[in-house]
Amino acid sequence: EDQVTQSPEALRLQEGESSSLNCSYTVSGLRGLFWYRQDPGKGPEFLFTLYSAGEEKEKERLKATLTKKESFLHITAPKPEDSATYLCAVTTGGYNKLIFGAGTRLAVHP
Amino acid sequence: DGGITQSPKYLFRKEGQNVTLSCEQNLNHDAMYWYRQDPGQGLRLIYYSQIVNDFQKGDIAEGYSVSREKKESFPLTVTSAQKNPTAFYLCASSIAGTNYGYTFGSGTRLTVV
Numbered sequence: 001e002d003q004v005t006q007s008p009e010a011l012r013l014q015e016g017e018s019s020s021l022n023c024s025y026t027v028s029g030l031r032g033l034f035w036y037r038q039d040p041g042k043g044p045e046f047l048f049t050l051y052s053a054g055e056e057k058e059k060e061r062l063k064a065t066l067t068k069k070e071s072f073l074h075i076t077a078p079k080p081e082d083s084a085t086y087l088c089a090v091t092t093g094g095y096n097k098l099i100f101g102a103g104t105r106l107a108v109h110p
Numbered sequence: 111d112g113g114i115t116q117s118p119k120y121l122f123r124k125e126g127q128n129v130t131l132s133c134e135q136n137l138n139h140d141a142m143y144w145y146r147q148d149p150g151q152g153l154r155l156i157y158y159s160q161i162v163n164d165f166q167k168g169d170i171a172e173g174y175s176v177s178r179e180k181k182e183s184f185p186l187t188v189t190s191a192q193k194n195p196t197a198f199y200l201c202a203s204s205i206a207g208t209n210y211g212y213t214f215g216s217g218t219r220l221t222v223v
Contacts, residue, residue, distance in 0.1 A: 004152065009150075032210075032211075034211045041198075041217070041219070042216055042217065043116075043202075043216045043217050044153075044212075044214045045214075046212075049211055087153070089153075097168075098211075098212060100145075100153040100154075102150060102151055
């Protein structure tokens with residue numbers, strides 16, 4: 001069964017304290033891996049798509065990387081406005097069904 | 111600006127009542143999806159549609175129904191058969207085919223009273 005696991009469930013950082021969020025997956029033929037940001041009471045907002053092992057994408061303080069078994073979302077010198085839930089999802093083809101992990105709740109304190 | 115509009119933002123349902131959640135998009139996307147989000151769980155797929163007048167059940171379709179009469183619209187009805195409907199419901203759309211991410215609406219929070 002295709003599965004996506006995110007860790008940790010929750011992460012508390014001080015402003016400026018860099019860290020990484022993990023997304024591990026077991027799927028039969030990865031077609032794409034997606035990272036989303038979700039603020040409380042809102043819909044997820046697209047961040048990155050990664051397609052093949054070794055690929056990296058960057059946006060401001062965020063950098064996503066992909067290996068054959070997992071993806072990391074690196075947060076460099078985070079600010080309080082980076083506080084949100086970060087969701088990871090994969091697609092294995094077919095009709096473009098996304099399989100989501102449970103998310104990591106990130107809190108950045110000043 | 112193009113996007114997805116979900117309404118209402120908050121919805122309250124009495125026991126035994128059917129309620130319908132609205133989802134409209136102006137992105138010209140062929141595919142649309144309904145997900146349910148519960149605390150501590152990943153988003154779970156309820157129904158999806160790749161073209162007008164066609165839709166398929168997702169992983170948790172029991173107690174829900176949908177229609178796709180127009181490309182822009184994909185309403186979800188939560189029926190009285192859904193025993194635990196309290197959740198955050200998210201509608202999304204994408205270009206049909208594989209490897210494309212979704213654009214999400216802002217969600218509807220449904221509460222049983």
